[in-house]
Amino acid sequence: MRNIDSYGHVRGESLFVDDIIVRQDTLYGLTFDSPIAHGKIKNINYDKAAQVDGVIKIFTHKDINGENQIGGILPDEPLWAEDEVHFMGQPIAFIVAISESIAKKARALITIEIDELPVITTAKEAKEKGSYINAPRSFMLGDTEKAFTNCDYVFEGESFSNGQEHLYLETQGCYAVPMENGNIKITSSTQGPTAVQKIVARVLGVAMHTIEIDVIRLGGGFGGKEDQATPWAVMAAVAVQHLKKPVKYILNRHDDLRMTGKRHPYESTFKIGLTKDLKIKAFDVEFLQNSGAAADLSPAVAERTLFHATNSYFIPNVSSIIRSCKTNLPPNTAFRGFGGPQGMFVIESAIAHAAYKLGVDKSEIQEANLLTEGDEFSYGQIATQVEAKACWRMTKEAFQFDKLQKEVALFNKENTVLKKGLSLMPIAFGISFTNTQMNHARALIHIYQDGSVGVSTGAVEMGQSVNTKMLQITANTLGIHPSKVKLETTNTTRVANTSPSAASSTADLNGNAVLKACSALIKRLTKVAATMLSVEEEIISFKDDKVFVNNNKSDLFWEKVVEQAMSQRVALSENGHYATPVIHFDKTKEKGHPFAYHVYGTAITMVTVDCLRGTYKFDAVKIVHDFGKSMNLGIDIGQVEGALAQGIGWMTMEEIAFNEKGKLLSNTLSSYKVPDIFSVPKEIDIIPLETLGNHMAVLKSKAVGEPPLMYGIGAYFAIQDAVKAFNKNYQPKFHAPFTPEKVLMSLYADK
Numbered sequence: 001m002r003n004i005d006s007y008g009h010v011r012g013e014s015l016f017v018d019d020i021i022v023r024q025d026t027l028y029g030l031t032f033d034s035p036i037a038h039g040k041i042k043n044i045n046y047d048k049a050a051q052v053d054g055v056i057k058i059f060t061h062k063d064i065n066g067e068n069q070i071g072g073i074l075p076d077e078p079l080w081a082e083d084e085v086h087f088m089g090q091p092i093a094f095i096v097a098i099s100e101s102i103a104k105k106a107r108a109l110i111t112i113e114i115d116e117l118p119v120i121t122t123a124k125e126a127k128e129k130g131s132y133i134n135a136p137r138s139f140m141l142g143d144t145e146k147a148f149t150n151c152d153y154v155f156e157g158e159s160f161s162n163g164q165e166h167l168y169l170e171t172q173g174c175y176a177v178p179m180e181n182g183n184i185k186i187t188s189s190t191q192g193p194t195a196v197q198k199i200v201a202r203v204l205g206v207a208m209h210t211i212e213i214d215v216i217r218l219g220g221g222f223g224g225k226e227d228q229a230t231p232w233a234v235m236a237a238v239a240v241q242h243l244k245k246p247v248k249y250i251l252n253r254h255d256d257l258r259m260t261g262k263r264h265p266y267e268s269t270f271k272i273g274l275t276k277d278l279k280i281k282a283f284d285v286e287f288l289q290n291s292g293a294a295a296d297l298s299p300a301v302a303e304r305t306l307f308h309a310t311n312s313y314f315i316p317n318v319s320s321i322i323r324s325c326k327t328n329l330p331p332n333t334a335f336r337g338f339g340g341p342q343g344m345f346v347i348e349s350a351i352a353h354a355a356y357k358l359g360v361d362k363s364e365i366q367e368a369n370l371l372t373e374g375d376e377f378s379y380g381q382i383a384t385q386v387e388a389k390a391c392w393r394m395t396k397e398a399f400q401f402d403k404l405q406k407e408v409a410l411f412n413k414e415n416t417v418l419k420k421g422l423s424l425m426p427i428a429f430g431i432s433f434t435n436t437q438m439n440h441a442r443a444l445i446h447i448y449q450d451g452s453v454g455v456s457t458g459a460v461e462m463g464q465s466v467n468t469k470m471l472q473i474t475a476n477t478l479g480i481h482p483s484k485v486k487l488e489t490t491n492t493t494r495v496a497n498t499s500p501s502a503a504s505s506t507a508d509l510n511g512n513a514v515l516k517a518c519s520a521l522i523k524r525l526t527k528v529a530a531t532m533l534s535v536e537e538e539i540i541s542f543k544d545d546k547v548f549v550n551n552n553k554s555d556l557f558w559e560k561v562v563e564q565a566m567s568q569r570v571a572l573s574e575n576g577h578y579a580t581p582v583i584h585f586d587k588t589k590e591k592g593h594p595f596a597y598h599v600y601g602t603a604i605t606m607v608t609v610d611c612l613r614g615t616y617k618f619d620a621v622k623i624v625h626d627f628g629k630s631m632n633l634g635i636d637i638g639q640v641e642g643a644l645a646q647g648i649g650w651m652t653m654e655e656i657a658f659n660e661k662g663k664l665l666s667n668t669l670s671s672y673k674v675p676d677i678f679s680v681p682k683e684i685d686i687i688p689l690e691t692l693g694n695h696m697a698v699l700k701s702k703a704v705g706e707p708p709l710m711y712g713i714g715a716y717f718a719i720q721d722a723v724k725a726f727n728k729n730y731q732p733k734f735h736a737p738f739t740p741e742k743v744l745m746s747l748y749a750d751k
C-alpha cells in the first residue's frame, strides 16, 4: 500500500499549518530575540516599535499569568528572558501586529543594552569552567581497570562530531484561535501535542482541558519538533489569552535557524583494549555533550548515548561517563537517533584508531566483536534475537565484499588522482523511549453506521507515513478495504496524554493501541454476525468486507453486520490503550531492560575521492537491514534511504559553525549544505534480512525511523579509507563532518 498522503502531496493539496484559512481578524506574531549570547539586560526600549501603525501589542515575561517556564525535563528555561540572556537568539519579547511585515518593521526599532558576560561555545570549555546542566551519568560493566592490564594492546584517542540542523522543509509554526469561555485551540506543527498543551497551560496559568492542540501533519520533524515546537505555540497562546483574537506565527527560515537548537556536538575521549586475536576486552569513554544554554531534552539524549556506546559489539568491560555541558548556544535537542549516533561514532573511531595502529583492516576488529545471543549490554539488558552476525554475514556474501575489496585495491593501484575507499558499518539500535514511563499510546476508533471507520491516535504524521501504517493495521484487523478507513488529525481532545512521536516507537505504540481497539470491536461484531448466520462465534472471521465462516466467504457484508449491531445498540466505538510490557530500568543502579528489542543491520559504503580537489562521490551503499517482517516494505525502504542520506549529510557535509561570540555563522542555506540529489550515493541497494520478525514489534514489523541514520557513519570511514590509500603518512583523525576542505588537508598532511 502506498503512502496515503502521496496523492495530496504531489498535487499540493495536503494541508500544513500555513495552509489553514485564517479568520479575518487574525493577527501575526514575531519574536524579538537576544543579539548577544550571554549577558545582563540593562535596558530595552520598545517605544518606537510599539508606535508603528498596525502593531497591537508587544508581549514580555511581565504579561505571563502563569509560570515563565517551558523546561520539559528540568525547569531551567524561561519562555521570554527576564534579566539575563544565555544564547544568541533567545526569545525576549513577542510582537503582535496586523501583518508579518509590520511586525518585522517594528522588531527593527527595538533597542537593547546588554552588559556582556563571558561566552562558552564548546563542551570542553564548559568542562574546564565546571558549567554543567546536571550531574554526570555513568554506565559500568565488568572491571575496565583490571581488564586493561590484561590486554595485549591499549590505545587512546579523541573523537569529535558536530551538530546538525534539522532543516525540516516546514519551519516551526502554529495558529492559535480563541474559542468560547476562554478556551484556546492551537494548530501546531509539533511532534508532541501533549507537551504543547501542558506547557501552554502552565505558562497561561490555566487547566489543560481549556487548551486543545490539533496536528494535521508536519513537513518533517526529525526530533526538532519533539520539544522545540512548544515555545512558539505558547507565545501565540499568551497573545490570544490577552487579545481574544487569533494569532498566527510561522517562523521564517532565518529566524528558525538562529533560534532553535540542533543535534548535540560531542567531544569525546576513549581508551580501548584488545587481545592478540582482536577481541575488545575493555572500553573506557568520556562523552562531553554540548547541551547549549538549557536542559531541553539533553539529559535524555545523554542517556541514549550511553546505551549505544558499544554499538553492535559485545565488550565485557565498559566504563562510560557523559557530562551534559552548559554552553551559550541555543539549547540542543532531539535529532533522529537522539545521542545514539554520537555514541556510535566514538566506538567506531576507537576501532578505526586501533586498526590503524595495528595495521589491520577495521572490519576485522568489527567482525571479531559482533554481538551474539545472550551477551550483556553495559546497562544490564541481555541481547536476544540478535541479528548482528546474520546481517554482517549476509552483507558480505550478498554484495560480495571480498570482490569489492579487490576491485578497490586494483582501482587504487591503477589510479593516482582518484582513490576509492570502502567501509563496513554495523548498527544495533534500541527500540523504546529510554524513559520507561513514556512507552504507552492510545487509539480511538469509531465505526460509523454505514460501515466506514474513523481512526484517531496519538501518532503524529511527519512524512514517515505512520498514518498509512495505522490505516493498514485498522483495515487488516477489521477485514475491510482501506478506502473505508479515514485517519483523523492528531488532537488532544480525542487522544489525551500522549508521548511525542519519537524514539522510532510511534508505529509500535500507537499501532498496538489500534490493534487492541480493533480487536475489541471485532469481538463484538463477531457475536452479532454469529447470530445473524446462526453459527458458532469461533468459526467467524472478517475479511474482504465480508464475513467468513470456517474460512469460507459467506454472503454477509461488513455493512450489514454494522447495521445490525447499530440496531442492537452495540457500541461501535472503542478506545485502545497499549503500554509496552517487559521493559524496565533502574536509574539508581543504571541497570535494567529498557528496550523492547533492538534493530540490526550492516552497510557497505564505497566512495571515490578526487585527490586533487578533496571532493568525493559515493559510488554505492549496500545494506542488509533487519525490518523484522515489514508491514510495508515500500515505506520502510523509503525510511532507510532518507535516514541514510541524512546520516551521510551529518558525517560529511553539514557543517554548523558558531563564532567565539556564540553567533551562528551557518545561518542560511547557502552556508549550510545538506545532501541533495547529486550528493546521495549513485547506487543504494537494500536487502531485507530474512527473519521471523519480533513479537514485541507491531505485527512483527520493526521500528525503522532512526536506526538506518547510523549507516551514514560508514561514509566517514569509507572516505578515511580512500585518504589512507593516497597519503601513506595520514594519521587518522576523528573529526566529523569530513568536509571536502578537511579531506583535502588530510590528503596532503605530512605528505
Ligand code: LUZ
Binding pocket: 223, 226, 297, 300, 304, 334, 337, 338, 432, 433, 434, 435, 502, 503, 504
Ligand atoms: N525521545 C525521548 C527520543 O524522549 N526519549 C527517547 O528515548 C528518544 N529516543 C529517540 C528519539 N527521541
Ligand code: MOS
Binding pocket: 191, 222, 223, 224, 226, 334, 335, 336, 337, 338, 501, 502, 503, 504, 706
Ligand atoms: Mo526523535 S530524535 O525520535 O524526536
